[in-house]
Amino acid sequence: MKSTLDRRTFVKLTASASGALIAGVYLQSCESEMIPAAIHEFSPLIKIDTDGWVTLIAKNPEIGQGIKTALPMIIAEELGADWDKVKVVQGDFDEAYEEQWAGGSYAIVLNWDLMRTAAAKVRHVLLQAASKKMNKKVSELSTIKGKVLHSKSGEAMPFETLLHEASKLPLPEEVEFKPTDSFEIVGKNTSQVDLQQLVTGKTKFSIDVKLPEMVYATVLKNPVFEGGVGSFDDTEARMVNGVIDIVELDNTAYGGRLLGANSPNFVNGIAVLANSTWSAFQGARKLEVVWDTSGTRKENTDGIFERFHSQLTNTTIERKDGDIHRARKAEASNFEAVYQVPFLAHIPMEPMNCTVDFRADLCEVWAPTQNPKALQEGLIKLFGLKPEQIKIHLPRIGGAFGRRYYVDYAMDTAILSKKIGKPVKLTWTREEDIQHDWYRPASVQKMVASLDESGMVTGWQHILANASRKTCLGREGRPAGTEIDEYEFPAGFVPDLQFEYGHVMSDVPLGQWRAVGLSATVFAIHSFLSELAILHNMDPIDYFLKFLGPARMVPVVGDYEFDAGRLIEVVQKVRHNSNWDIPLPKGQGRGFAATKLSGSFVAEVVTVSVDENENVTILRVDAVVDCGIVVNPSGAKAQVEGGILEGLSAALYGEVTVKNGAAEQSNFHDYRWIRMDEVPEIHVEFVANNLPPRGLGEPPLPPAAPALANAIFAASGKRIRKLPIL
Amino acid sequence: MPSYTLTINAVKRTVSADPDTPLLWILRDTLGLTGTKYGCGKGICGTCTVHYNGNAVRSCALPITSVLEGNIVTIEGLSEKGNHSVQQAWMKLDVPQCGYCQSGQIMAAADLLSKNENPTDKDINVAMQGVLCRCGTYSRIRKAIHLAANKQNK
Ligand code: FES
Ligand code: FES
Numbered sequence: 001m002k003s004t005l006d007r008r009t010f011v012k013l014t015a016s017a018s019g020a021l022i023a024g025v026y027l028q029s030c031e032s033e034m035i036p037a038a039i040h041e042f043s044p045l046i047k048i049d050t051d052g053w054v055t056l057i058a059k060n061p062e063i064g065q066g067i068k069t070a071l072p073m074i075i076a077e078e079l080g081a082d083w084d085k086v087k088v089v090q091g092d093f094d095e096a097y098e099e100q101w102a103g104g105s106y107a108i109v110l111n112w113d114l115m116r117t118a119a120a121k122v123r124h125v126l127l128q129a130a131s132k133k134m135n136k137k138v139s140e141l142s143t144i145k146g147k148v149l150h151s152k153s154g155e156a157m158p159f160e161t162l163l164h165e166a167s168k169l170p171l172p173e174e175v176e177f178k179p180t181d182s183f184e185i186v187g188k189n190t191s192q193v194d195l196q197q198l199v200t201g202k203t204k205f206s207i208d209v210k211l212p213e214m215v216y217a218t219v220l221k222n223p224v225f226e227g228g229v230g231s232f233d234d235t236e237a238r239m240v241n242g243v244i245d246i247v248e249l250d251n252t253a254y255g256g257r258l259l260g261a262n263s264p265n266f267v268n269g270i271a272v273l274a275n276s277t278w279s280a281f282q283g284a285r286k287l288e289v290v291w292d293t294s295g296t297r298k299e300n301t302d303g304i305f306e307r308f309h310s311q312l313t314n315t316t317i318e319r320k321d322g323d324i325h326r327a328r329k330a331e332a333s334n335f336e337a338v339y340q341v342p343f344l345a346h347i348p349m350e351p352m353n354c355t356v357d358f359r360a361d362l363c364e365v366w367a368p369t370q371n372p373k374a375l376q377e378g379l380i381k382l383f384g385l386k387p388e389q390i391k392i393h394l395p396r397i398g399g400a401f402g403r404r405y406y407v408d409y410a411m412d413t414a415i416l417s418k419k420i421g422k423p424v425k426l427t428w429t430r431e432e433d434i435q436h437d438w439y440r441p442a443s444v445q446k447m448v449a450s451l452d453e454s455g456m457v458t459g460w461q462h463i464l465a466n467a468s469r470k471t472c473l474g475r476e477g478r479p480a481g482t483e484i485d486e487y488e489f490p491a492g493f494v495p496d497l498q499f500e501y502g503h504v505m506s507d508v509p510l511g512q513w514r515a516v517g518l519s520a521t522v523f524a525i526h527s528f529l530s531e532l533a534i535l536h537n538m539d540p541i542d543y544f545l546k547f548l549g550p551a552r553m554v555p556v557v558g559d560y561e562f563d564a565g566r567l568i569e570v571v572q573k574v575r576h577n578s579n580w581d582i583p584l585p586k587g588q589g590r591g592f593a594a595t596k597l598s599g600s601f602v603a604e605v606v607t608v609s610v611d612e613n614e615n616v617t618i619l620r621v622d623a624v625v626d627c628g629i630v631v632n633p634s635g636a637k638a639q640v641e642g643g644i645l646e647g648l649s650a651a652l653y654g655e656v657t658v659k660n661g662a663a664e665q666s667n668f669h670d671y672r673w674i675r676m677d678e679v680p681e682i683h684v685e686f687v688a689n690n691l692p693p694r695g696l697g698e699p700p701l702p703p704a705a706p707a708l709a710n711a712i713f714a715a716s717g718k719r720i721r722k723l724p725i726l
Numbered sequence: 727m728p729s730y731t732l733t734i735n736a737v738k739r740t741v742s743a744d745p746d747t748p749l750l751w752i753l754r755d756t757l758g759l760t761g762t763k764y765g766c767g768k769g770i771c772g773t774c775t776v777h778y779n780g781n782a783v784r785s786c787a788l789p790i791t792s793v794l795e796g797n798i799v800t801i802e803g804l805s806e807k808g809n810h811s812v813q814q815a816w817m818k819l820d821v822p823q824c825g826y827c828q829s830g831q832i833m834a835a836a837d838l839l840s841k842n843e844n845p846t847d848k849d850i851n852v853a854m855q856g857v858l859c860r861c862g863t864y865s866r867i868r869k870a871i872h873l874a875a876n877k878q879n880k
Contacts, residue, residue: 064824064861191820198825199816199832200808201761201801205825208760216755241727241744278751281767349765349773349826349860398763398826399860430766634820638863642823645862668770668858677851679864 040163042122042171044096045075045115052146052160054081058088058193059097060107061370063400064642065697066635067107069192071115073632077185078119078178080143081159088193093372093392102370103405103512105598105695108631112693120175122166129165130157144184180629180690189634194396206368206395209355211423215244217416218280218427221269221436222291223662225299225507226474228252228268230292237272237286242279246287247271247419249412257473259378259407263371264473264509266408267436271416277427284429297507298661304467304506305340308444311465311502312338316478319486322496327450327459334459336448337531339524340722342655344440344513345663345671350398351433352409356416357423363390367410368397375407379414401646402512406438431666438511439656439663441466441483445524450496455536457547460494464521465502469510479503483517489525489596492554492562493547508658514646515698518597522702523651523709523723526593530710531719540592540710541575567596569687570603570624577685578605578622587611588619589714593703598695600627601687604644606707607680610716616725618648618680618708623700625684628691640684640700647704649674655724730790734759735803741790749793750774750785753800761801761829765858772857775830775837776800782837784856801829804836812836815874823861830857835871844875 039055041047047055056075062068072088075081091097099110123143130148131138134155141148147156180186197203222228234246251257251265259265272283328334355366363385369375372392379390397404413426428436443466450459468479484499491497513519533543551565571594575581580590587609594603607620621644630636653672657664665671709720729742732749734757741756748767753759753776762785765773769787776785779796804810812835822828831854838845838853845853850871859867 064822064826066823189820191817192822194825195817195820195822196808198822198828199813200804201759201829203825204760205763207764208754210758210760276747276751276755277764278747278755347860349763349771349824349858351764397824399824401860427764430768430771638820638823638861638866641865642862645864649862667768668766669768673858673860674862674864675856675858676854676864676867679862679868682865 040167042125042167043118044094045118046079046122048159048163050160050163052158053085053087054079054146054159055087055089057091057097059091059100060111061102061372061394061397062090063102063370063397063404065102065107065639066192066632067102068194069190070108070631070635071111072193073185073190074112074115075119077183078116079123080145082146083185083190085146090394090396093376093394100372102400103402105697105699108693109599109695116177117175120177121171124172124175125166125169126159126162128169129162132165133157133162186629186631187633190632192635203396205350205398206355206366207350207353207398207427209366209395209425211355211357214355214423214425215273215420216275216277216280216427217271217273217413217424218277218284218429219249219269219271219412219432220284220287220289221267221432222293223435224291224293224296225509225661226296227661228292229270230290232270232290233288236288237283240279240283240286242275243272243283244275245273245420246283247273247416249415254382254411254415259381259411260374262470263374263378264406264408264438266411271412271426273416273420273424281429293661296661299507299658300660301657304442304508304658305444307504308465308502311504312444312446312463315463315465315500315502317498318484318501319491319497319499321491321494321498324450324459324461324496324498327496332453333451334448335451335532335535336446337528337721339445339447339527341443341520341523342723343442343508343658344650344654345434345437345656345665346401346403346513347434347671347673348399348401348403351430352428353426354410354413355423355425356410356413358414358417361389363414365391365410365414366393366395367407368395368400368404369407369410370400370404371407375410378407378411382411382414383418401514402516403437405512430668434665434667434671435663436509438469438509440513440519441469441510443483443520445521447524447528449528449532451532455532455538457494457532459496460490461498461500462488462524463500463502465504467504467506467508467510469512471503471505472508472510476505484521486557487560488521490547492556493549507661514643515597515701518595518702522593522595523705526703526706527709527721530591530706530713541571541580544592544594545571562596566601566626567594570594570601570626573624573685573687574603574605574622577624577683578607580605587715589711589716591707591710591712591714593706593710595699595702597699597702600625600694600696600699602699602703604703604707606704606711608708608711608715610712614716614718616712618678620681620683621704622683624687625696625700626687626689627694627696627699628689629693630686631693633686636686636696637684639696641682643698643700644682644704645674645679647701648708651705651708651723652726653724730794732790732793732798733796734798735800736797743790745791746789748786749776749788749790749798752790753785759800759802763826763829765827772834773827773830775833775857777833777837780840782834801833804832810836811874811878812839812870815870815877818873819866819870821863821866821870823863827857827859831859831867835867835874838871839874839878843879845871
């Protein structure tokens, strides 16, 4: 059935912005099948065929977060479709889809109502049509499994019998949503839509794109951040079999370092074009380059951290509640600690790559991007194209983690394709990927607490110093709200509280990494809270619950309130699930941490053993998550496990160090990441409720590192204040 | 350029290439068998794992001249209909996240199960430790290998 749908050619009669009714007819292209049929396109996202198949467009970039399955599930649910007769098609970049990006764990948050509205409108016209045909009241009808059902009589009409009638009706402006307790698809474990393709190697990632006449390419970039190409000798490179051309890439000829306010342009270097990826790689190895490093800072990691440390006393105030100095004088004791986290690379398994066919009339792009809009804007800026001259396809992406929010590698590719007049697939080596990342900012954080006689916090100061992802690339000025802002926990929970930021300029290219600022701040906050508990001989979870106080809405900024009750619930649940109160043998210990991010609440307990030689083995991780309604439990659980393992990997091993202005790491041998033999048992529970679904890609990550550090302390008495641990 | 004949997924393929060209790029660029992936090019990540004469090998680290004698099997040829016990277990447990490493994972797991009908967790650690999954699908991979073993042994 599915394949016949593919072979049909669909002719659109009218175009629609969002939600307008379109009826379409199509031509049969399969001679054997002469039955006239019609696909009805009810909205840009929803098409229903006369054979009963429903085609849904998955509009967001799929980076492994499961969105290609989750968003169509929401549509299918609200529509009342039969999931077994749903075909999901990845959408190209199209402004009509709205919110078409992957970042900040926002996809479900932003699209929950959008998807439901689109589907409820179509359901509305199907119900109207059925009401006429069945002669029943609309209020007595519902949709289920691809049919309109009159439950009183049991009479049902499949969608396909209603299409002609329904497509004549106007879509309503206002819709009512299905009650969440009647959900049939949302909330059920659902295998991802690409599963069969993935396990048979048939999925075409961007790196697998092949076009007629296509030329392969790679790049060699100046390893020194912010450097340029001085001179180079390509005689030997050109002698490599298959090498076609060598092209210098200089961003000063393309508008400099920035495509947009938060969108970096490509890094200077040299591209090798060849008739295979391997020849291009070989050619790049044979290039003799004298790099230009004039005007660069030629930094070293030690020097960078020294500057961070000295900026702890030269700060701007990001939030001030009450008076921390008053608290300090009046209270019984003060305690302080300084924490440090390193630069981190993203290392998605699919290295940076892009394919561009830059023709006179159209610039056609296949890009593994989280941010197609930035890609479009980049092409407009570089080449003066109009939006209608750009077509961006969004193949499935082999991991992103924030790296592919930036589109530098697509700019490289477009320049090459335009220059050579042929389609070009550019593939970076893993070395280029690690050396030219937009790293997670390293930082130094100083925490100071004032405590009353019972050990409870009355004053809280959190100072963070780093180089900001908003000022790298020579952007001067105060970077408001980057790594610590007024929303940071525990704003609202402590009467005298102050957040401060110490800013350092650096050449190190910085960007967003999964969980962004919280990947660093939660490590300091929850390590510190556990330290405070232990200082007062209190159990860290007891202490934290006391710190939170009663379940209530805590005002933080403007209308934004923190639901302490939801956090308390996940903490209590994880305490129970992890057997927190049952003592462990000597040499083992448990650590706890929690966070709220993208509207979701997560609490985690890590259990470790530490031997006499300080070897750490992670035995088990327990996580309890309240993200509201869980759209697809199978995908959601995968996100939680993945986020935890990423947090643990980074805490154990993750570190990019800088020497003479260049990253010292270059491949997986020196940028270590967790492997099968190091993976603990992971237990995940979702809190069951009917609240609107919230983000899940990032929230499970931040608690992992402090929970691990706290567990190591419990097992060995050794306090980790500096990451990575090993 | 010299030409070579390889046996890939039971089909003889003749290609011309430099003798030091790794099998990975012959598969991907020359033959269009893109299920085998590039991850590191240095034999460290396992994303490029294929079978050579029934053993899991890293195709990025094998020059074409070293694989002329025997049978090469890639993810595309692991089973006719995607119904190898490992692939079925992978589907049952919805293993992949981004999916990019999964061909390598599946080929490594199939190799393990062809030699060890009932691997322990330790055996799985040893056999799978060379294949990196950046997304962190390891727990499901482990479960899927046990599931495939149980099915095979029935
Ligand atoms: S690409 Fe071959 S082991 Fe990484
Ligand atoms: S599933 Fe993404 S790297 Fe393994």
